[in-house]
Amino acid sequence: MSGMDWIVAGVITLIIFLAVSKILKDRKSGVKCTGCSCAGSCDQRATSGNCAE
Amino acid sequence: MKIALAGNPNCGKTTMFNALTGRNERVGNWAGVTVDKKEACIKQSFTPENEKLIIVDLPGAYSLSAYSNEESITKDFILKEKPDVIVNIVDATNLNRSLFLTTQLIELGIPVVVALNKIDLADKKGNRIDIPALSQTLKVPVLRTISTKNSDNGLPELIKAVLAAGKSDQIQRAAFAKNDKQRYTFINELVREVERKKLSSDQQTKQDQIDRIVAHKWLGIPIFAAVIYLVFSISQAWVGPFLADYFVGWIDRLYEVVASLLGEGVNPVLTTLLLDGIIGGVGAVIGFLPLIMVLFFCLALLEDCGYMARVAVVMDRFFKKVGLSGKSIVPMVIGTGCAIPGIMSTRTIKNERQRRTTAMLTPFMPCGAKLPIIALFAGVFFAEKAWVGTSMYFLGIIVIFFSALIIRKITGDYSRSYFIMELPEYRIPSLKRAVISMFSRAKAFIIKAGTIILVCNAVIHLLQTFDWRFQVVPESAPETSILASIAMPLAVLFIPLGFGIWQFAAAAVTGFIAKENVVGTLAVTFAITNFFDMEEFTLVGSSTEVGTVLGLTSVAALAYLVFNLFTPPCFAAIGAMNSEMESRKWLGGAIAFQMGMGYSLAFLVYQFGTLFTTGSFGEGFAAGLIIVFTVVASVIILMRRSTGRRQIKTNVQVVKS
Structure with missing residues (x-):
């Protein structure tokens, strides 16, 4: 693999890592479906708002 | 300090909640949109001293007697969690109806502030309310509010009054009659004293006249069909594709820029993964964003003007006949945006069988995630696109109707319930609310494309690039890939449906993760970066040319569309x-039922469509017929078993008596 190959592989890994971490972060905070068009109505945080957060 | 927003359904609680907190919760011009409580912090601009105020939006309730599930949520919260202050939102255009709950709230001993909401509409009607007199009689502060306005809306004054009421040690409590009848008499007298109504029989007659046509038992259906056809024409034939052309141009430019940056020297596996798997796959899905935005904008306008509430009334009489009620329509209309909140809103239905049936059938209404599939197949295979979307909505309603009939037979529960819905007044729809709704859906769509769809497309691309020995699959033998070897056995099952092609089988399976994946997977497996490009994959080309690229006939494409719409949701x-x-x-039964329904419908569409267009049945007719016959036979056995159980029950009752 050339240097350019490593850079491209790194960019792809970063993109996928960001996408997966967003999905996992949403799961942890109780969002049932990342980016579903329910406009937040299935967002569990909506029922447990906390000003301290 | 915890502040509860309580009031009758459709008095504007969620609109006020959004205005006070800056959130973007779903609002609708009809009763029953909010089915659960929601909490958020108030915007800092309302509390100059940075006080910690939590606002709780409660479902609408006519009284604290809790006749419905959502009224129980409101009652339980107020009685058990005891908020510091209750903001009772009163619809200024309907004082009589609203004040019953007000009197009950005042009796609880919790400070109450009355927000006379929609006061602008009352003013417009020429109604005058003597606010000081109302406040004096109820012994609580009463303020004018217009939650829909950005400024001069009375909200800062309301919060000031709330803070004062919350900090005050003295709670003045008015005494009201214990008897409901006497209480209503008191309210009627109070309203007679404080309200001067300008009677406009003309305006009432106008509303009634429109309703006589729009909510007519027979005329209402063709009107609804025409409205949906118009919405699909605007979103998928007129405005949507026009905007999509520009939008897809930007995605193409991004693709070209990245391709030129990579050049020739980079490993082709990495290049294709980035270009075709990630940018191409996600771009193909994102390309449908303008069509979806226009569609949701139109649907939001329809809902806001009060039309969708009339659709519920029109449908009620048909749904009642199959054991559902008008209440089942509300989740189904919400489900056109996303099935999840639609299914969640079934909790307002008290009858258990009706609630479960509605939750099972709501995904049959095409949701936002299914729209790219509809748009893709309608655009690619059919010159007249708008009818495809419209017919899928109506096919959804027909399928729901027959499914409800079958489920009622299987469960043997013939109980009926009655649906009373307060029809909101017609109003000019708010462009602001429609734009907010449209952008919130667009944001969700982009997030989904950038997360779940992106990861799925990358995985699909890798599975397609390598074989089981992790060697790169040669271009001439794509069927040796891991993906093809997994999808091929499934594809055999789809031969009777006209799409026994491994790429389509793989796309149908990834659709269970998110329905948009169907489009993304097709884009990756067929190496198509955009479905709008006239050169690469022409929308204006004949369906035969396109069919050659995908290996599908128009009839098979319609069957594939039906399969994806009526099999289980994500x-x-x-x-x-x-x-x-x-x-x-019930869940297992629902998934099996949806699977059987999707397969059987796709089989019927393909085989009879092929018979109609070519004069003979399509490939795999006999095998498909056996599968469909097994599905139908299973349903009939379940229905007969239930009838048998019912007869035994009746006989036992006769013997007992």
Whole structure:
């Protein structure tokens, strides 16, 4: 693999890592479906708002 | 300080909640949109001293007697969690109806502030309310509010009054009659004293005249069909594709820029993964964003003007006949945006069988995630696109109707319930609310494309690039890939449906993760970066040319569309079905029923469509017929078993008596 190959592989890994971490972060905070068009109505945080957060 | 927003349904609680907190919760010009309580912090601009105020938006309630599930949520919260202050939102255009709850709230001993909401509409009607007199009689502060306005809306004054009421040690409590009848008499007298109504019989007659046509038992249906056809024409034939052309141009430019940056020297596996798997796959899905935005903008306008509430009334009489009620329409209309909140809103239905049936059938209405599939197949295979979307909506309603009939027979529950819905007044729809709704859906769509769809497309691309020995698959033999070897056995099952092609089988399976994946997977497996490009994959080309690229006939494409729309929804929606049905048996039955329904419908569409267009049945007719016959036979056996159980029950009752 050339240097350019490593850079491209790194960019792809970063993109996928960001996408997966967003999905996992949403799961942890109780969002049932990342980016579903329910406009937040299935967002569990909506029922447990906390000003301290 | 915890502040509860309580009031009758459709008095503007969620609109006020959004205005006070800056959130973007779903609002609608009809009763029953909010089915659960929601909490958020108030915007800092309302509390100059940075006080910590939590606002709780409660479902609408006519009284604290809790006749419905959502009224129970409101009652339980107020009685058990005891908020510091209750903001009782009163619809200024309907004082009589609203004040019953007000009197009950005042009696609780919690400070109450009355927000006379929609006061602008009352003013417009020429109604005058003597606010000081009302406040004096009720012994609580009463303020004018217009939650829909950005400024001069009375909200800062309301919060000031709330803070004062919350900090005050003295609670003045008015005494009201214990008897409901006497209480209503008191309210009627109070309203007679404080309100001067300008009677406009003309305006009432106008509303009634429109309703006589729009909500007519027979005329209402063709009007609804025409409205949906118009919405699909605007979103998928006129405005949507025009905007999509520009939008897809930007995605193409991004693709070209990245391709030129990579050049020739980079490993082709990495290049194709980035270009075709990630940018191409996600871009193909994102390309449908303008069409979806226009569609949701139109639907939001329809809902806001009060039309969708009339659709519920028109449908009620048909749904009642199959054991559902008008209340089942509300989740189904919400489900056109996303099945999950639609399924969640079934909790307002008290009858258990009706609630579970509605949760099972709501995903049959095409949701936002299914729109790219409709748009893709309608655009690619059919010159007249708008009728495809419209007919899918109506096919959804027909399927729901017959499915409800079957489920009623299987469960043997013939109980009926009655649906009373307060029809909101017609109003000019708010462009602001429609734009907010449109952008919130667009944001969700982009997030989904950038997360779940992106990861799925990358995985699909890798599975397609390598074989089981992790060697790169040669271009001449794509069927040796891991993906093809997994999807091929499934594809055999789809031969009787006209799409026994491994790429389509793979796309149908990834659709269970998120329905948009169907488009993304097709884009990756056929190496198509955009479905709008006239050169690469022409929308204006004949369906035969396109069919050659994809290996499908128009009839098979329609069958594939039907299959994806009527098989089980995405996993997240199945999760919502699980929590609302509260029964593994019902959930298993629902998934099996949806699978059988999707397969059987696709079989009928393909085989009879092929018979109609070519004069003979399509490939795999006999095998498909056996599968469909097994599905139908299973349903009939279940229905007969239930009839048998019912007869035994009746006989036992006769013997007992």
